[in-house]
Amino acid sequence: MITDSQPIKINGYDAVELTSDAQDDISAAKEFYNWCVHHNCSRQGETNISRVQRNGHETRIGIAYPAQSVVDQGKEIYQRKIRPQLGPEATGKYLAIDCKSEDYAMGPNELQALDALEKRYPDARVYLMRVGYAALAGVGATVPRSEES
Amino acid sequence: MIEGRVTANREAIVRLEVLAADSTKQTIDFVVDTGFTEFISLSENEIDALGLPEAGKSDFRFASGEVRPLTTYRAHVLWDGTLVPVIVTPLEQNHLLGMHLLGGATITIEATPGGSVAIECDKSSRST
Numbered sequence: 001m002i003t004d005s006q007p008i009k010i011n012g013y014d015a016v017e018l019t020s021d022a023q024d025d026i027s028a029a030k031e032f033y034n035w036c037v038h039h040n041c042s043r044q045g046e047t048n049i050s051r052v053q054r055n056g057h058e059t060r061i062g063i064a065y066p067a068q069s070v071v072d073q074g075k076e077i078y079q080r081k082i083r084p085q086l087g088p089e090a091t092g093k094y095l096a097i098d099c100k101s102e103d104y105a106m107g108p109n110e111l112q113a114l115d116a117l118e119k120r121y122p123d124a125r126v127y128l129m130r131v132g133y134a135a136l137a138g139v140g141a142t143v144p145r146s147e148e149s
Numbered sequence: 150m151i152e153g154r155v156t157a158n159r160e161a162i163v164r165l166e167v168l169a170a171d172s173t174k175q176t177i178d179f180v181v182d183t184g185f186t187e188f189i190s191l192s193e194n195e196i197d198a199l200g201l202p203e204a205g206k207s208d209f210r211f212a213s214g215e216v217r218p219l220t221t222y223r224a225h226v227l228w229d230g231t232l233v234p235v236i237v238t239p240l241e242q243n244h245l246l247g248m249h250l251l252g253g254a255t256i257t258i259e260a261t262p263g264g265s266v267a268i269e270c271d272k273s274s275r276s277t
Contacts, residue, residue: 070205070206070218071206071207071208071218096205109249110204110205110207110236111234111235126203126205126206127206128204128207128221129207129208134208134210134216135207135208135216136187136208137186137187137209137238138184138185138186138210139187139190139209139210139211139238139240139245140182140185140211140212141184141210141212141214142210
């Protein structure tokens, strides 16, 4: 059974080769979901199924990314590529960053930023942030300005 | 106007309908929480039951001072008769109604058990 399959590592992330018919998206998604549940992959992470050529035939690999990896990627993209482009007027605005294309959209709230980004990149892997603040939002807590501001 | 009540535990509660993209809906009591700066929170089980699509990953700051990454989701809420898009934060505690969804509203709370809660919505300014 697929649920008994031990994880393999793809770029350091937990992954598994799926047994479903390579043309059947729904079965592959269900199979990978069951495997993730069985192996306690974080529900807070992201899963991705990629078609790859393996031993001369097309198969699928399911990869489980922890939530932190997308956040770390997004922060790195922001610091390296986006922050140098932004002026002081961007402070307090919301950014939706696509960690695949390294493109972004800005808005007065995260919903508008997200909508603008997903129009251009429907399968974006999204990191949401607020420019100049230490977190997107607070739960029973104020969010201080970040050191950069 | 959205009306609610204050519970015996002194929580200001309002009842809202939360809808997924396929119109699956749940009626849920939310605690009005001015310390929550987002839209609404639901448990992961409720997010699964509604089949909500993912919005993105974000850092959240908690009352302990801890900053933690969470996956957020998209949904719609029936807000004073209007269906509005919201971001759902997964939290395993009370369902919270936060300041982002309350944006522009005037809240009146009779802060005693059994007291009334009234939210007068300003639809023109809510989106920002």
